[in-house]
Amino acid sequence: MLKYLLFEGGIYKHEMITEFLEDVGGFIVQKNVAGLDLIMNLAVPEEELENVKKLAAELKGKIKLAPLIGVEVAVVAPTLSRHHLPHPACDVAENLRRHGAKTNIIGLSRGVGQKIVHSSPMERELIEEHDIAVFTLGNFERCLTKYKPPLYKDLAIPVIVTGGPQLGSMEGAQGYVGGIGRYPERARTGDMIDKLRSVSELAGTVVEERRRELDLDPLVLEPTVVKEEVERQIPEAKEALSPNPVTLKIDGVRIKLQYDDYKEKVSNTVINGKRLGEFSVVKRSQMRDYILVKILPASMFQ
Numbered sequence: 001m002l003k004y005l006l007f008e009g010g011i012y013k014h015e016m017i018t019e020f021l022e023d024v025g026g027f028i029v030q031k032n033v034a035g036l037d038l039i040m041n042l043a044v045p046e047e048e049l050e051n052v053k054k055l056a057a058e059l060k061g062k063i064k065l066a067p068l069i070g071v072e073v074a075v076v077a078p079t080l081s082r083h084h085l086p087h088p089a090c091d092v093a094e095n096l097r098r099h100g101a102k103t104n105i106i107g108l109s110r111g112v113g114q115k116i117v118h119s120s121p122m123e124r125e126l127i128e129e130h131d132i133a134v135f136t137l138g139n140f141e142r143c144l145t146k147y148k149p150p151l152y153k154d155l156a157i158p159v160i161v162t163g164g165p166q167l168g169s170m171e172g173a174q175g176y177v178g179g180i181g182r183y184p185e186r187a188r189t190g191d192m193i194d195k196l197r198s199v200s201e202l203a204g205t206v207v208e209e210r211r212r213e214l215d216l217d218p219l220v221l222e223p224t225v226v227k228e229e230v231e232r233q234i235p236e237a238k239e240a241l242s243p244n245p246v247t248l249k250i251d252g253v254r255i256k257l258q259y260d261d262y263k264e265k266v267s268n269t270v271i272n273g274k275r276l277g278e279f280s281v282v283k284r285s286q287m288r289d290y291i292l293v294k295i296l297p298a299s300m301f302q
Contacts, residue, residue: 009061080107
């Protein structure tokens, strides 16, 4: 099982980490250089955790577990209007990104009110393309508990809900964080930032549980390997102007190339002697006609 780590340090001798990862079968998920400062998202075999920590200490860098690396999160607001956006959803999304997640904010077309609240099949399909979903709801307990659960309770992915009231749990959700309702300015106080951090920590716990479930029926291939090979064999994927052009997911990747133009090229990517299309589902994403790759469990081929 791979563990995901965030490394922060200097550019000096950072190639030692690259060489270490090549030796132990690890991966660099993402690398950002700003002047002499370096931030890297790493995927490391679990048995090599202590060794990579020792190496980071030698390089005077900081390293910490970041389970949200390699996770795509949908942050869902009832609408895109100023009534529900931008502050709560943007704050939640930004804090998730700081913990390593790739986030997409989604505003529902009819997610407001009590009598008209619902989500369309296309919206639900788009949300389910992500690894987990965080629904940022409002301040009224009766509205949250009675009318909003149909938005998410039958989704096929884990769901976390945020809202103003202090509630123990929410029907149909894996977790709830109170004290984050609608507010008219960005979160600046220590108390609010702690609540945002609670959302990210809860998301990390949910993700680790999902990864443990996958370990019981492992995928044919690690998504990190697929990401690396797609970037190597299809240069256009790495050169796309979209942020994170090959986005790592728990059970696959999202490739930000047009489906009609690149579907065959992606399906014919050869990894360990097999075509990617032989052990994964390559389909059209609801997001801008991108390509979504879902790797199949190994048990399907036994």
